[in-house]
Amino acid sequence: MPAVSKGDGMRGLAVFISDIRNCKSKEAEIKRINKELANIRSKFKGDKALDGYSKKKYVCKLLFIFLLGHDIDFGHMEAVNLLSSNKYTEKQIGYLFISVLVNSNSDLIRLINNAIKNDLASRNPTFMNLALHCIANVGSREMAEAFAADVPRILVAGDTMDSVKQSAALCLLRLNRTSPDLVPMGEWTARVVHLLNDQHLGVVTAATSLITTLAQKNPDDFKTSVSLAVARLSRIVTSASTDLQDYTYYFVAAPWLSVKLLRLLQCYPPPEDAAIRGRLTECLETILNKAQEPPKSKKVQHSNAKNAVLFEAISLIIHHDSEPTLLVRACNQLGQFLQHRETNLRYLALESMCTLASSEFSHEAVKTHIETVINALKTERDVSVRQRAVDLLYAMCDRSNAKQIVAEMLSYLETADYSIREEIVLKVAILAEKYAVDYTWYVDTILNLIRIAGDYVSEEVWYRVIQIVINRDDVQGYAAKTVFEALQAPACHENLVKVGGYILGEFGNLIAGDPRSSPLVQFNLLHSKFHLCSVPTRALLLSAYIKFINLFPEVKGTIQEVLRSDSQLRNADVELQQRAVEYLRLSCVASTDILATVLEEMPPFPERESSILAKLKRKKGPGTVPDIEENRKERNANVNGGPNHTSATSNAKASPPSFVGDLLAPAPPPTNRPRPVSSASFLQNPLTPLPPQAYAIPLAASAGTFYQVAAPAAASSTDLLGLGSSTSLNSTPPAAAPPTAASLLVDVFSENSPPVSAPAHIAVPATAAPAADDNFSSITTKSFHVAESILADVQEPTDKFVCKNNGVLYENQLLQIGLKSEYRQNLGRMYVFFGNKTSTQFLNFASNVVCQDTLASQLNVHLKPVDPTVDGGAQLQQIINIECVSDFVEAPVLNIQFRYGGTLQNIAVKLPITLNKFFQPTEMMSQDFFQRWKQLSAPQQEVQKIFKAKHSMDTEVTKAKIIGFGVALLDGVDPNPSNFVGAGVIHTKTTQVGCLLRLEPNMQAQMYRLTLRTSRDTVSQRLCDLLSDQF
């Protein structure tokens, strides 16, 4: 505050501040401040009016105290009074206080606005500046409302001083940022553009900032600014640095303005007018030329300013991406920076080069710097720069240099920082796959990768190796050999063991001819690693062993011995135990033919987008990888030879979802096996011999889900349900299944699913991909999958919701629908959660509820509208309000429509709204119960059903189900304690229906008798149907 310190320097303030600074402790400071505050209060309260000077002094003190962190709750009025003073210093302090202290909802705002208006209207430029600064500093909506019209007027008025214009432009920029809706676009917009021609460079600089912001929002309105900006830029660039007087910074002409103009130009495509275009090219060339000139000063500011302009020019060149010569020159310039002493410059150069590498014109030019970049990777001290170098290597990689780059990255990986290792691993894996001509090289690379950085190799990477090895006959033998050799290392990573187990289990026979890798040697090698591995890996190894039994009958005895050992058969882990038991029996019981069929080699995987790439994208966030992705598509044709998966990538992307769910989406560990319900009973006493039929069920099932790297979700489920969406799948013909296994298999599922087309099941391991798990389990719990792109038949409302209110209603690879519902009397509210399982947005998302026929009059269902887009990975909540008018049987259908990746998806699900939801439990005594029971004795009021138990007859479970059904469970009513008795009232809008029920289990016969008496026959029938399905 130069104006304050001299002339009328406020002594009192200076003394006060020095007092505060001399305070020994916090307490002393607070005491001093309290004293000062009391003094100021008494001064403000005093009867005689204060002169401007003292007011200014006290307001200043208050401001100082506030800035020290104390609350100030008075003095605002005095500050506002200062605004109307004619002295600059007083006005300044007043504005300072207000911009710091006054919040927008203060009742003083009207007075303040008035004072500001007066100052804006005054002819005094300093006052106008103060007022504009205050508006910009506060920047509240109220300010914007009051002055959004005035500020542009001042900005474009002909007679405004330059300094005021400058402030006005920045003030408008601020208002535009805080409340864009309030700043009207008017005729002033056209005139703002002409400020670029202003004589005063300060005005131009301020205006450029404003125009850039505005142009980003409405590019069309400001198109004319391009030619003006180019003209201005060329004048600056070509001018000798002396003619700009104040705006030359360390021999660089107006660097800030240049940078801003270049930014502004980046809002637009290259100018179409040839003359302008030529002039711009000339400018950019000049800037590039200047970079070559020897520096005019040794000062760091000089080079910083120069480089700032240069880098902005390069980003403009990259943005335009149209002038090959410029791009190449830019690339060469950046190449020089790669070896510069300044770390920041090296970083920026690498970063810019990454974007340059994606341009078709400069890709080759970037490639020439490969040695330097590799060198940077090795010698650079700063980890962030190394990271950029890795990015650049990844970006510049193509078929010609892939081997070199991958090798360099691998060697760097050994010493790389832990923070970036996983990313490098993914990049190496992608590059190796993408540019592999020779798949032996690919296998070597990935095995090396696992050896060097096993901990950082994610599941997806090794899934991918296996997919590729299985899909390509020519490398299988080589892969088996290499894996076998790699496994001989005394300490190898668990991921290697997994790959080894899988590959040897599949293709061990290809190397069995060599006595050094005879079947027994292979088995012993694998088994030597067994005890060092985690449970999922062990499970995988057990599967490999059973595969061995098929491949090499000669080691059958050894393997059976291993399976039979206590550490397997009685393993604490239920998964391992089950596998051991089942595989042992399988190897004993099944004939070699069956064994060969069940344990056949894995069929090729369907082609799909590389899951690793998706993972890298997720890791880096959007925007960093896509350019490479684009490249890849472009170069697809020439880069990859032969029938390969890259081409499939685009297919998979274009034809949506049935397959893309892939490895990534649900991604449970591959060894996690779906466990059919029926095998549970089998497990309970694994050592007692069972009749063969009983055996066959779990066996077939387990054989079916063999490796669990199995079955894309939709594919298997659609097959199983026989819904006939065969359009998308079965690229592989299902293996011919032995009839026995198949029919048994149907048994496993027939319990709750509609008839299944028999041959389907063995196709499940055949289509082998991980993640069948949730799929299977959901089938067994009777939730049904509906394949996308087909408006599937509406499924029965899942009866699992009869006795509970929350759960997953529906799930496929794209969408998961969860439910949460609550009911009171005849009203209900249901929260439906739509979870987007993909990483892509769902567009045009809409849902509605259809009540068919009579249901519409029986049930009022009202949906709250929801947002039409669901972001990737996000969850959308929709509320459904339900009112029950009278009793009903049908369930309303929820129709969902959305667009995913260009395809319209339709899904229809029945909402689990059942009559029993409107139950209110009623507690009653024994006599009451029997009295009512007798009252409801009319024949049509009673419904009785005798049925066989579907689940085990556990008393506690039954109790829970009855309570979940909605009635009160009455103890001590029925003379037989094993019977269950319940009572409740169903509330509908029109009537209330009392309901009594009795459930008599018969343990010996595994039967139930259910009796229901209600005052309405339809209700009795419906409730009986609902409840009897639960036991």
Place this chain on the structure above:
Amino acid sequence: MIGGLFIYNHKGEVLISRVYRDDIGRNAVDAFRVNVIHARQQVRSPVTNIARTSFFHVKRANIWLAAVTKQNVNAAMVFEFLYKMCDVMTAYFGKISEENIKNNFVLIYELLDEILDFGYPQNSETGALKTFITQQGIKGQHQTKEEQSQITSQVTGQIGWRREGIKYRRNELFLDVLESVNLLMSPQGQVLSAHVSGRVVMKSYLSGMPECKFGMNDKIVIDKQGKGGTTDEAGKSELGGSSGKQSIAIDDCTFHQCVRLSKFDSERSISFIPPDGEYELMRYRTTKDIILPFRVIPLVREVGRTKLEVKVVIKSNFKPSLLAQKIEVRIPTPLNTSGVQVICMKGKAKYKASENAIVWKIKRMAGMKESQISAEIELLPTNDKKKWARPPISMNFEVPFAPSGLKVRYLKVFESKLNYSDHDVIKWVRYIGRSGIYETRC
């Protein structure tokens, strides 16, 4: 155990730093400064855990004492030690201030070497320490070998707090009962909480190795004696109640290490061999039947938004023959006070802007008297809608009796070897009651 001990001034500069264990690094010093002394929010908790290191601190004036440890130590022990450390320093060089600490830093390091060993507290008895850590370094050379060995045997012996062969021409002892009374009272005069924390401080100048026995009107002891050793339940307990006026119920107490705790546990008698010089014999706390020396009656009236009228009456509530001293009543004023007029009949009253309070001081006041003050407070209207929270009126005073009602019944001295008896010892007893936090809501 304590890993290190640091002393800081108010700015957070380290004055003393003594590290006892290797697990405490240099950065611990800075961690405490940054996270506690210079913390953005004031740190209220005396224990702070920073990066698995615990800091226990106490503050004396502007000085911070911090004990540091990485282990799970007994926090009460650490604080007891820190308090002891303060006592020792006070005994050596008076007030604990930055200046004093800077002037005595050699002495402090010497003390720290002696009272903590590898982080375990050792002898912290000032009397004993003074025999071998002296402020005049030269004096040590005059100590004979015999004397030195005597010190060793005393410090390492069973009675570490007293050396043998002390002789006084006049056997004398002083007993001070110091109490501080804490009160929170509602505006209507209802006691919301009240307790007395007291200390018995003794200064003894006795020859030889005297055995002392201290008796006071502890309810349990009195009841026991009232029953005369026989167990005559119901009627007697009624009798005990009648003697309640003379006896007091002590809620809890702690003793100096010289007191034989086993004897206290079994017979509830306090017997000990006293250290030489001044020490604190016991500390105690009572919550029942407290004599409140003063009653404060506040009257606050708000006249409009800009004026406040306050009238406060204080009544002394003890024997008219006694005189209370150093009476100070502190009446908080609102934060937007712009002017105060005070009228009081007795003493002096002043508005202290720096403390946002009216302070009324009376030098002396006899029992069963009353006095009053009235003040008019002018307020400045603010745009802050918050209502004034009306903090309580607090009071300070000193009275010559024990508000808990504690009485010293006897202090007997037995010295079998030397030829002086209990009657020859000159004994002085003094009671001082001070205000702790003595507040009345208004």
